[in-house]
Amino acid sequence: MFHFRPDEIFLVTGASSGIGKGTALLINQAGATVIATGRDNSRLAALQEQSAESNRLHCEVKDLAENPDSLPNWLMDLKKKFGKLKGLIHCAGLTRTEPLSLTNYTGAVSLFSIDYFAPLLLAKGFADRRVNTGEGASMTFIASLASVRPDKGQGLYGGAKAALVNTMQVMAKELAGRRIRVNCLSPGLVMTPMAEQYIQDYNLGEKQKERYPLGLGRVADVSALAAFMASDQARWITGQNYILDGGLIG
């Protein structure tokens, strides 16, 4: 379907779990070199064990929310260590469901740190000519269905993801001249540890399943599109926010 070369290096964030893990393993298997990041060394080590091509899968521990302003320099360091990056696939994120009545500024800033500021500053770092491979390079961000159709309790989360989608469009315009593509993928409920927690917390199991005509999403449903978006076959696609929602529609 899609093939990558070993000299095509992708940074995959959130690679220790869920969608990021699935995507890191998929593009690694398809030939790419992957820099896999997360906060937990042991979870990343488990990922490396699962990889069929572990010599092309490098793990880097980094909390992306701690100091987002440090991220451009971090990307520069990764480039020095591994070489210029062909792609950024940003899957790290956090969901929090809370009604307006529980919302406060401190909590909002902490959620925005990982769901908006981190991808914003990662993008700044990636867009630096000294960091990316130039023509054909790409960034793909996992946003969420909540970026366009938020549910009750998703004011903050949906707000951060909507901000990400909006900024992604600006990046796409700014970087098109350099032939760098930028897109978002916005899934509905995908069965990952994050979603399982959400379903358990709110006792939503059967109710959620019934809402999705094609059933709940699987990691592979999202990682396949992420890999395609990162490949040269997507060369004419930029500035888009792809909805994957199993037919939920409205």
Place this chain on the structure above:
Amino acid sequence: MTRAEFLNELKDILQRDDSLEPEMVLKDLEEWDSLSIMALAGFFDQHFSKILHFTDIESFITVEDLMIAAGI
């Protein structure tokens, strides 16, 4: 800001690996594009309180012209 500091800042704005010299012609630089010009306008505003328009910046020929515009 000294001339050496300016050259260093400009290197970062252009996201360039190699160092810059005053006599270099801007249009010959691989990194000289509309996005760099936009970033340069912001840089002049922030550091020298000078509002430069796109066409002002485009009319500069060399790196030296930029330093003269910055008053250094």
